[in-house]
Amino acid sequence: MTDNISSLSITATISSGPDSIELLNSECFCLSLDTKALKQALESEIGQPGLFDLIQQRCPYLFATRPVFVSQANMARMEQVVHAIELVVALPAYRKEILGDSTHIASHNPGGAKGVFFGYDFHVTEGGFGLIEINTNAGGAMLNAVLARAHRACCPAIEKIVSAQNKSNVLEDEIVAMFRQEWSLSGHERALRSIAIVDENPTQQYLYPELLLFQQLFQRHGLGVVIADPCEFTLHKGVLKHGNMNIDLVYNRLTDFTLSEPASATLREAYLQNIIVLTPNPQSHALFADKRNLVLLSDPIRLQALGVPKATQDILLAAIPHTEIVLSENAERLWRKRRGLFFKPFAGFGGRAAYRGDKLTKRVWKEILTGGYIAQALVVPGSRVVSDHEPAQVLKFDLRNYTYDDKVQWVAARLYQGQTTNFRTLGGGFAPVYEGPIDPGEIICSTSSESDNEFFHIAGHSNIGCHEAVVQHETRLFLIEENTVKSLKHDSYLELVRGKSTAPEFAGRRFMLVDWYLRLACGQPEIVVNETCSWLVFDAEGRLDFNAAHEIDAETAPTETHCTQLKELVFGAIAVSNSK
Known part of the structure; x- marks a missing residue:
């Protein structure tokens, strides 16, 4: 059975047009994530030593194993929607209506700054299309710029598409230029000197590795950079300071969009006094990202009243699913129609979740009725098959357009299982997006199983008696301390990473974490497909100490003795003995 699996291949003849995109997303496995290239990019090219290990510890499902293909028509349509919304937001009547209902700080003139890294999120299939939401932080x-360097193609036709569209170096230059543009648009004649990257308790943020990548990028371009919590700043003689550093510009990653929390008080004062350039800022969030704006943008009567041109109305109404605020007056109707709706809080933070209507319980519905939710017509997300084995692993995806000043800078996908994107799905996470196929001729996409890249195979462990090739995968984790190897339950590891549990028995100790991605046959481990290693450090109370692990300057690779113990734990002593 093992030999049959190793020789599996699929040959798909892919022609241009909508059907070809669906075929690429369901049958093309030519592109895959190269973990060695990813580590090289993170630690040598644009990152810093230890960053790969930090990501493995903090966010193991950050990068998807496969890319996503999107037709040129849908790529162009997403860009068209971005332009249409920017046009509406520029209308004085729209700004007056939105800012009139917003908090006072939203009306403060940001001094010319446009706001960096808007995210327009779409659900796109060849039979459906919808703008789901807009984010302003x-x-x-930066993670996607790294990821673009680490996907590899195994056939010339797909490699041609990838090479033509990989513009990660350009994106990095555009990012720096964007922040300098924000500075100059705010009326400053001298050059930008310093940037503070601000988030609440930044070292504990899930995307903290990305903050480190931004820090490295800005420093390579001669800027002073600090990553800080909002409460770490002071105002002195009209200057925002972090320690002894004078801060010119704040890259705002906070979800405190109105700077109303006590920890944001100094930033709020500096912003209102025009001491700093804050980007993105409260006004851009109010105008673009408040989900109640989707109610207006999907209402033809209100668009007409605002003086939106007919052509722009047509673009918006065809792309934005009908949205309304959940109120007591429409509650009964929305409950009846819930299976075709998606419910989201106005502000997507603070522990309030989003729900598909067909998954709603009456308990959750009561919570929604307390206020603060919109109901949006359901738009089915795209799907991507990420494994060519049976049963196939199929993940959902959305498409994020990163924009600045009405220009789409980058398009990325997020692969996931569940109701919403979550970065907790094996094989899921951020994924590159490729327009394809470009050539109207045919592309021959020959794909093979991952056996060509297998780490090793235990000889003789062929699951005798299994007559069907029922192939699945799983991840197993192990802790290595000196000469001891022990298993670590995956759920327990996630609880530790998320700070929801401690391991007092490991207090004050450090381990090498070994992550094996295994191919199963008939439910039994057959082959180690991939191995990743990183450091885990526990503090005196048994909590994971990510900073201490990040600072370890030592190789993370199991010894030959460790490998033997690992194989025995996974495959059993007899199978290992037979393989020698």
Whole structure:
């Protein structure tokens, strides 16, 4: 059975047009994530030593194993929607209506700054299309620049598409230029000197590795950079300071969009006194990202009243699913129609979740009725098959357009399982997006199983008696301390990473974490497909100490003795003995 699996291949003849995109997303496995290239990019090219290990510890499902293909028509349509919304937001009547209902700080003139890293999120299939939401502090741009360097194609036709569209170096230059543009648009004649990257308790943020990438990028371009919590700043003689550093510009990653929390008080004062350039800022959030704006943007009567041109109305009404605020007056109707709706809080933070209507319980519905939710017509997300084995692993995806000043800078996908994107799905996470196929001729996409890249195979462990090739995968984790190897339950590891549990028995100790991605046959481990290693450090109370692990300057690779113990734990002593 093992030999049959190793020789599996699929040959798909892919022609241009909508059907070809669906075929690429369901049958093309030519592109895959190269973990060695990813580590090289993170630690040598644009990152810093230890960053790969930090990501493995903090966010193991950050990068998807496969890319996503999107037709040129849908790429162009997403860009068209971005332009249409920018046009509406520029209308004085729209700004007056939105800012009139917003908090006072939203009306403060940001001094010319446009706001960096808007994220327009779409659900796109060849049979459906919808703008789901807009964010004004969209994360992931730098991570996607890294990811673009780490996907590899195994056939010339797909490699041609990838090479033509890989513009990660250009994106990095555009990012720096964007921040300098924000500075100059705010009326400053001298050059930008310093940037503070601000988030609440930044070292504990899920995307903290990306903040480190931004820090490295800005420093390479001669800027002073600090990553800080909002409470770490002071005002002195009209200057915002972090320690002894004078801060020119604040890259705002906070979800405190109105700077109303006590920890944001100094930033709020500096912003209102025009001491700093804050980007993105409260006004851009109010105008673009408040989900109640989707109610207006999907209402033909209100668009007409605002003086939106007919052509722009047509673009918006065809692309934005009908949205309304959940109120007691429409509650009964929305409950009846819930299976075709998606419910979201106005502000997507603070522990309030989004729900598909067909998954709603009456308990959750009561919570929604307390206020603060919109109901949006359901738009089915795209799907991507990420494994060519049976049963196939199929993930959902959305498409994020990173934009600045009405220009789309980058398009990335997020692969996931569940109701919403979550970065907790094996094989899921951020994924590159490729327009394809470009050539109207045919592309021959020959794909093979991952056996060509397998780490090693235990000889003789062929699951005798299994008559069907039922192939699945799983991840197993192990802790290595000196000469001891022990298993670590995956759920327990996630609880530790998320700070929801401690391991007092590991207090004050450090371990090498070994992550094996295994191919199963008939439910039994057959082959180690991939191995990643990183450091885990526990503090005196048994909590994970990510900073201490990040600072370890030592190789993370199991010894030959460790490998033997690992194989015995996974495959059993007899199988290992037979393989020698």
